[in-house]
Amino acid sequence: MVDGVSVDALTSGSMSEFPFTARKLHMDEILAALPAMSHCDELKDAYISVFAPLFHVLHDPTFNADYARFRAQPESMPLSWLALLFAVLSIAVTSLDEGSLLLRDLGKGSTASKNISTLTSRYRAAAFMCLESDHYLWRQNLRTLQALILLIYGINHSHGQSWALLGITRNIALSLGCHVDPEHFDIDIVEAEQRRRCWAGLTMLYMIQNTCLGSIDTTPIQSSVKMPLDVDDDELSPGTALATTGDRNQPSQMSYLLYKFRLYDICARICDHLFPESGLPSYAAITAFDNEISVQQDEWNIKYVSDTRHSSLPTHHAVHLNILFGYSHQLFLLLHRPVLVQAHANHGTTQKYTPGQVLTSRRRCLQSASALLGIHQLLHENQEYRPYQWYNRGLGSFHAFHAAVFIAYTCGTDTDLSSDDRASLRRELETSIHTFEAMASTGMSRICEKAAPILRHLCANSNLFAKRTPHSVQEMPRPIQPLTPPLSGCSEGQSYSPSLMHATSQQLEVFLETLQPNQWLSPGTIAWNDWDVIVDGYPGSANLLNI
Incomplete structure (x- = not known):
């Protein structure tokens, strides 16, 4: 008996599919x-x-x-x-x-x-x-x-x-x-x-x-x-014995999934060990994860790029490699941005990280942000990659949005950037905004529809386009992603209303809150509505952020 009903009754007649009819x-x-x-x-x-x-x-x-x-x-x-x-x-x-x-x-x-x-x-x-x-x-x-x-x-x-x-x-x-x-x-x-x-x-x-x-x-x-x-x-052929090894020098149909599996494992461990509510991670832990991601990048280059001197990489493998590098740069941003946010929040007072560590993290993030924008543009513009636009419209655009926000944030808060570095970042960001706007205009990417007005307005409200006097001159490192092409062409931007040129302290505070790493894990975890204060008043921005 089951709650007064016999087992036979549950398995006969109209009840044969109980409890899933x-x-x-x-x-x-x-x-x-x-x-x-x-x-x-x-x-x-x-x-x-x-x-x-x-x-x-x-x-x-x-x-x-x-x-x-x-x-x-x-x-x-x-x-x-x-x-x-x-x-x-x-x-x-x-x-x-x-x-x-x-x-x-x-x-x-x-x-x-x-x-x-x-x-x-x-x-x-x-x-x-x-x-x-x-x-x-x-x-x-x-x-x-x-x-x-x-x-x-x-x-x-x-x-x-x-x-x-x-x-x-x-x-x-x-x-x-x-x-x-x-x-x-x-x-x-x-x-x-x-x-x-x-x-x-x-x-x-x-x-x-x-x-x-x-x-x-x-x-x-x-x-x-x-x-x-x-x-x-x-x-693999039916009837053959089970093999135990499958080592090869060139990528197979399984290579991408195996490499992506490792990246997701690294991401899970980063979130488990480095983003607890109890406090900031040690820089030794950050460096260890950074090295682990870099080792993966080296393996990809050996597997995908080392044997392309006499023949080009097939299109699908080239896309896979760019997606892998894009995700690794996303991990670098997740890993190092707490260092920069904490350094800016303390305004030079007692910090957990040394000035040298902050500089190292800033360089890494700028490298990765530039590489992500390049990958986003490459996948958008290359006609051979059209079948993969579903990825670029979704997760690819989300990662590029993360990168663009970081560049705008850095240019608005970092007084150590030289005028040449600031101008270079401005060109990269402006080119990226045009890519976001072009993708949004097709109606095929909700993320680009959300991100384009945010980025356009954020640049107007930050000090990115303002003339700054640098305290020191630092050489900007080049992106480490070998397949990301240099961004060709740039726009000098648009003219903005003076009322949009200065962000209030409240806007900056909200901005900093939205930069927390846990909100950049996926498009579903970011608090899009927090950006209302950034785009408030932007023409045509109404309802774009509603999910």
């Missing part, structure tokens, strides 16, 4: 939710070329073989695989830009952003309908897990956190034994690597959301799973 969909209903086969083909190919190498949890040959069977007999495919297909389609749509003919054929809305949002939601909802019809909450397989992981990945990039769904998915992974290394099972290398990839991808998503939520889960699950092999999919 879901309507069983007919296969015709599910297939009707798919786009035309030709459109399906294009979206599948877009996913394989753009997203699969970034978040490589599937084995492409296996998925393509299943897709071929789907093309031949759609009604014969398992519901869990159809859920995976819909998850793939929901992600692939985001790679389409405003000029895409495919997007115009699929969407009925008046704008590209509306069509992308509608189609993504439609295919995502269809994926969940397939999962529910397959009773995924108590009946799961590897495709179920893959579909859920990709759905969370897509939600993170388009809508933000999905903590509850992530918890369900991690428990499903546990029920499938994905926390145990597959060498303990009698399975071939393809299934083994898919299981490892699922666990690595799920762990990475968990680290990201847990960090953004303030590390609310401090009891990680014990796991014996090894990291996936750093190999291309065509090196």
Whole structure:
């Protein structure tokens, strides 16, 4: 008996799906939710070329073989695989830009952003309908897990956190034994690597959301799973023995995910150890993390750049490398900015950090801020990178906004900058503002729509464009990111109303508060409404900051 109800009663008749009652969909209903086969083909190919190498949890040959069977007999495919297909389609749509003919054929809305949002939601909802019809909450397989992981990945990039769904998915992974290394099972290398990839991808998503939520889960699950092999999919063949090594000198389809996994681990540890409420971190701890990030950068250069003397780096690897460097520069800003904020807040009185340490942190932050702005502009302007605009419109723009705010803040508060350095930073920032405004004008980036008026007004309200007399002259270090091109061309800016030229002390205080590192972990953690005092009165800024 369970609360007065017999177990037999719970498993019979209309109660057979208790407590999760879901309507069983007919296969015709599910297939009707798919786009035309030709459109399906294009979206599948877009996913394989753009997203699969970034978040490589599937084995492409296996998925393509299943897709071929789907093309031949759609009604014969398992519901869990159809859920995976819909998850793939929901992600692939985001790679389409405003000029895409495919997007115009699929969407009925008046704008590209509306069509992308509608189609993504439609295919995502269809994926969940397939999962529910397959009773995924108590009946799961590897495709179920893959579909859920990709759905969370897509939600993170388009809508933000999905903590509850992530918890369900991690428990499903546990029920499938994905926390145990597959060498303990009698399975071939393809299934083994898919299981490892699922666990690595799920762990990475968990680290990201847990960090953004303030590390609310401090009891990680014990796991014996090894990291996936750093190999291309065509090196894995069904029926072969499980390999234990996959060392190679050139990047594989898995390289980016493995490197990004390490960066997210560093980010989580930075947040755990360096941003407690109890006080500021020691500079020795900051230096240790700085060195750890620099070691990662050196590894990327060896892996991606060392063998490009006779042939250029493939486009997708070049994008991956720029994203990796961009995230590492974001980490440098998170790591060193507490030093600069504390130094400015104390106005030269007793400080935790020495003047030399403050100078070192300022140089590092200026290097990273300049590199981030360069990466943002490069990804925006290079036509070969158009399929990756979904990243640049989102997280890439958020990181560049962080960098631009830092440069404006430094120029408004640091009296030691030389006039030449200040002019150079002004040109970089003005060029970046034009990039933000150009991206905002397409209607495809909410972050740019928020950031552009903030940056334009912030520059007017700071001392960035004011003539300053430097106390000393310091040489500005060059950015350490090797693939970031020098910013070409610049604007001399616009004329601003005298009423906008001076920020009040209250505005500066609010500004300093918004510069705290925890608000720069993701677009969802920043307090956008705190910027109202900065943009108050800016023409056309009303409602841009409402989330």
